[in-house]
Amino acid sequence: DTGVSQDPRHKITKRGQNVTFRCDPISEHNRLYWYRQTLGQGPEFLTYFQNEAQLEKSRLLSDRFSAERPKGSFSTLEIQRTEQGDSAMYLCASPAPGLPVLSSYNEQFFGPGTRLTVL
Amino acid sequence: GENVEQHPSTLSVQEGDSAVIKCTYSDSASNYFPWYKQELGKGPQLIIDIRSNVGEKKDQRIAVTLNKTAKHFSLHITETQPEDSAVYFCGRAFGNEKLTFGTGTRLTIIP
Secondary structure, eight states: OOSOEEEOSEEEEOTTOOEEEEEEOOTTOOEEEEEEEOTTSOOEEEEEEETTEEEEEOTTOOTTEEEEOGGGSSEEEEESSOOGGGOEEEEEEEOOTTSOTTOSSOOOEEOOOEEEEEO | OOOEEEEOSEEEEETTSOEEEEEEEOOTTOOEEEEEEEOTTSOOEEEEEEETTOSEEEETTEEEEEETTTTEEEEEEOSOOGGGOEEEEEEEBSTTSOOEEOOOEEEEEEO
16 A cells, blocks of 8 residues: 555546546655556656646646646546546556655655546 | 667566566656556556666665666566566656656566
């Protein structure tokens, strides 16, 4: 258990519906990352928060995707008008507890992921 | 760019033998190289990492070596056990930026 929790663990939805995922990172750290992993591939970066500020977004993050991190604690990732191509595992990661906040290195601990299936 | 190539894509090893997985990166600014183990239905688990200021790091049966000149790094697992069977991913990053991952190696340990 890395201390990063994600909810729900599984989500099945019909094409065109909206879905929202939640990530609760390891407490006390200000960085939080979202990745997407499709079958047989490595995780691909989606977006990154430092506190409540969204600092970087991947080109994979179309305008149907939005992520927030209110108050710099938990984060949500919403997908609007889901498409079958959105089916994937959505992973959240945060640095290790105890790592200096201004550390220039990047140990990232992943949560268990949310597996999305779009029918 | 930031691509990472990982080989082999599948690897079968007799229990007790060693396994080696190799990755090559292109961005010379990369300074952080983690290895993750992923079991079915779970998130990736960080098993070992190395920073660009060292050439080798070892943790019990697992070791990672880094050749900055050639831009490649390798994961070595010795005395393999059935519980080592999983998919392994290498990654790279510069500072605290996003990780870029390889395409994974499915390791099977044959009892």
